[in-house]
Amino acid sequence: MATLTIDDAIAAFVACEPGDEAARRKLRERLWTLVADRSLASPIRTALADAIAILDDPSEFKGAKEADGLEKVRQALEVAVDHAECGDRAMSENEPASAPKELLPELAIVSKSDAPVLTIPDDADRSLIEDFIAEAREYLEGAEAALLRLESTPDEGDAINDVFRAFHTIKGTSSFLGLAAIAGFAHHAEDMLDRVRASELAFAGQVPELSFRAVDLLKTLVSAIPAALAGAAPALPAEYEALSHALSHPERAATPIRVSADVPADAPKMRASTAASVPTAEPLVKVRTDKLDRLVEMVGELVIAQTMMMQDGVVRDATNHNLAQKVRHADKIVRELQDLSLGLRMVPLKGAITKLARVVRDLATRSGKQITFTVAGEDTEVDRTLVDLLADPLLHMVRNAVDHGIEAPSERLKAGKPAMGTVRLEASQAGDRVLVKLIDDGRGLQRDKIVAKAIEKGIITSADNMSDTEVFDLIFAPGFSTADQVTEVSGRGVGMDVVRRNLMAMRGRTVITSKAGFGSTFTIELPLTLAITDGMIVRVGAERFIVPTAQIRRCFRPEPSAVFTAQGKGEMVQTAGEVLPVVRLHRALVVHGAQEGVVDGILMVVGDGNNRTAFLVDELLGQQQVVAKPLGDAIGRVRGLTGGAILGDGRVGLILDVDELVLASRGTNGVVQAA
């Protein structure tokens, strides 16, 4: 492309005899190539674009007028040649009257944001750019939510303003920071939305889709910034040029726009001037997350130190009444400080939920289903780390509900249900747990189908004695999928088992209830925070370990008659109507001097569904809230442990990874098996 020059275009022009359309097409091709050549100065390219516009106008080449049309093209080319010869001299009276003005601003932008890669100026302020990344993401999510609102209520003027403001702010900030590629693109998006805002353009036809794609592309650009900061030059998305162009000319985009019905008749409702009515929020302070985490950690340490002091004999048995009172007072302050500091890390679940509305919309469109997605309780607060961890499982579950749960409209009508299916997400707080429910009114889980599939996949051999809950639980088994067809979306059988694994990693639980024909409810139960764990301290030999209380189903001392063996070694215990394998924790954890006999210790039932197992420990020492800490990089990951925590006496107690110990005892990686 770089080999073409204006002379080539002129040669092509000379070849244009009246009536020779092929030659004109060739000229047009060369002109486009030149316009796209960013090494040319922008006035030259503008002039060339003018020439193309003339060529593209059929009225200029009608019959006898053809010679005039060619003459206009010639003039435009002359202007280009003049510019090429005189450099960037300003355009004079030669400017053709017919120049389509809308091309000009676009070209001007293109020449500013010219590199095909995302570049960051050398003198850029890195911290400002990092702030921008976070800010832009927030704005884009807001824009996406507003676009979804607009789709359901197209005349909601505030939503348009929200979207506009997002693009506008991103354009402003990115151009200030020298992120030309982002500023240029946001400018096009802003332009289009501005026209919608001014009621020049209806939010219909291609416009909503273009807006969504603009948001997506900006997201991609924004997430490429860190790479650019690191010195790489990430290429702009392939769609960049085409989408920029489509945004400047939404009318020309593939599907014709329906101007009539979709334009709100009472345009003033759009309230184009409400840009000033920014939703008021509490004043905020931005704090780096690592500082916040450090603060929470320090408070955790303070709580431990306080506990140790309270348990010290001198304080506990103090006869000095004054001292005891002072210690209690300090204790109260420390507890309040702890609550407060944990509250600092709490953020609304919204962050994990907003994206879902978009997912439902896209999936429903693709699969031809009609779905309303409603959300309740998105302001429920959980620990920041949990919001990030929750995003993926929720995504899988929503996909699952849309893909497997909700039926096609025809099927729904046949079943006597409205064609429009509903998927509802409800979040709420119950004590120190968070409940997230995903409710759909689809076909429900079909027990027979699940059982047949599980038998086919070799997950179970028979479901005779299994309750519905147990059967439903099978969909979380690795390699399970009930979709009749493997779809691009959720039929690959990876997904639900990942959901369960992720949720277990954050000490969450899942419960499914379902009624065939009426829909399913998936309930996720999570702790409010991962920073503090309720732990049961157990003694195994001379060592103490911490078992997360949430994972203990119950504890009991077995009767000798309830203990059985298989082939002389595999031990089992019968309790509450079920038979569970017994795992001696002291063997799994290589501790000496612990109780060998099952009946001499305490059995602790852990795990879910088919993984329920009884752990043998010597003694339960009591419950304590503990702050989980990593064992340190020098040790790395140790099998069967999730970390350590400081116990009341200042020693380190190790927190058991119950799931891993259970899996290991099943022989999947041989830790317990060897013992």
Next chain:
Amino acid sequence: MTAPVAETTATRTLGGKYLTFVLANEEYAFEILTVHEIIGIMAVTPVPHSHPVIRGVVNLRGKVIPIVDLRRRFGMTPPPEGETPETCIIVLNVRNLLVGIAVDAVSEVRMINEAEIEPPPAFGSDVDTSCLLGVANSESKVRMLLDAEKVLALDVIASL
């Protein structure tokens, strides 16, 4: 260990302040800059399935740090007398990781001049000298200068 470490060993001057300590009646020393603090021996929680040289973890003011048993690291037998009041833990800061080293006793912080330091002698295959920066010979005493990073061989231990 990695190449850059070998490079710095070759080019840096070894003279400077060292913390000297006793292990099985032999005198060793760590460069003072790698020492974070010295703490008395405390109850160590053993960590199952961890590397044999890791004695366990302790609570260092709310932080959980691992304790490396230097005797085991050097393939020596445990002290016959067990832990004494002299036994203590040197907390090293290596590449921003805190790791405790259990030693029999800490002696002193002393200045060791470049001139007193000789390259590690060759003992043949019986003795691993890879952890030695050099040998300091002063006041008729020989002290082994240890390379903290190599003693801990952090990446090796963590990967096991």
